[in-house]
Amino acid sequence: MDEAHRTGRLLGINIAFLPEFVYGGIDGAITTFAVVAGATGADLDIPVVIILGFANLIADGFSMSVGNYFSTKASVDDYDKHKATEYWEIENKRDTEVEEVREIYRQKGFTGELLEQVVSVITADKDVWVDTMMKEELDMTRDHKSPYQTAGMTFFSFLMIGFIPLAAYVFALLFDTSTERLFLYACILTGLALSIIGVLKSTVTGKNILQGIAETLVLGGVAAILAYYVGAVLENLF
């Protein structure tokens, strides 16, 4: 445990990136399922389904990663802006900020002379002072993950988990075995992809694994059914 308990790896993935892995993976699986469902409905050949699937994985995965990049960057910039504000405040509204430190440490159980001594040590170093305000007043810690890292992990997860619903078609192409049941296999594989996410998140967060699988299967399944019907609407209109 100790320091190490935030930096483990699972399936080779740094668990600090679990949220990005879950987000990208769920959307990847559902999106690919929607493409496969639409393509199957339109009775397309296996190579075509595979091309469509991969094209969609790349375009949609990239679009999502761009969204993730700007979202993480906005968080980091927001943190930096508040930090700059705190530096400004300790210069320009010193008395108020000293009183805030006093109140923070009073809440922790410090009183009298000891409280005053603590306040003077904290406020003696601007970096320590601002760090205290960030964590204790604003409840903000800086995200150590860069926007490039979170966007990269989102893309990676979108591709990796999003590929699973396509796997039956790739298998059928490679081994030259076609079957009427390909779409059924795609449905099962989509369920498997959602279950992997469920297992992964439950393992990392120490929750009940069966419950984790059930959650991702149910909500992910609803989204996949919605996507399926939208695909059906689309197909009827084209």
Place this chain on the structure above:
Amino acid sequence: MDEAHRTGRLLGINIAFLPEFVYGGIDGAITTFAVVAGATGADLDIPVVIILGFANLIADGFSMSVGNYFSTKASVDDYDKHKATEYWEIENKRDTEVEEVREIYRQKGFTGELLEQVVSVITADKDVWVDTMMKEELDMTRDHKSPYQTAGMTFFSFLMIGFIPLAAYVFALLFDTSTERLFLYACILTGLALSIIGVLKSTVTGKNILQGIAETLVLGGVAAILAYYVGAVLENLF
């Protein structure tokens, strides 16, 4: 400033949800653009484009919100798990954890007798002690946004910003004015949607607004072009 500086509103949106708004909005705009581009290529009637656009907004927005829900939930569960671990550690590895508190406060500039007094006040209250370990050792603060809130904001933003590229078609339908230039307008509106995100994030984070617009336009534009070509591939194959 002060306490208030994390709870402002912009366009009626709580700025604490800026990351979700940016994420959902960018993906919404690009996805809708892809649908409009594909439908235009296939020469579909305006009402059909609108139906496809809305169907996609709902299905894709829901899928993304499901991903967001599980992602936020994984973060919150991860925090709770580490917190439980810290409670276990102060019970079962008390000496190590006391030494960690001592080291944390030594880093802040405390020494000698005062350091020892601070350590004993912090370790006298288990909640204060664990809170200190979470913020100072693990650099973790609990996200005050619930998974329902972040998923809801993602959906809302996906719909609101994602609707913009469709607006020209809705306008044309309502006012019974069709034009050859509808797709051009959709391109301009997509650029507008991406620019709104750029303005919003720059305003909130205090960055240069023109740079913010340029960033979202360039990266969002690349994603939209990718999506457009995938749509073209799709169309040729169907």
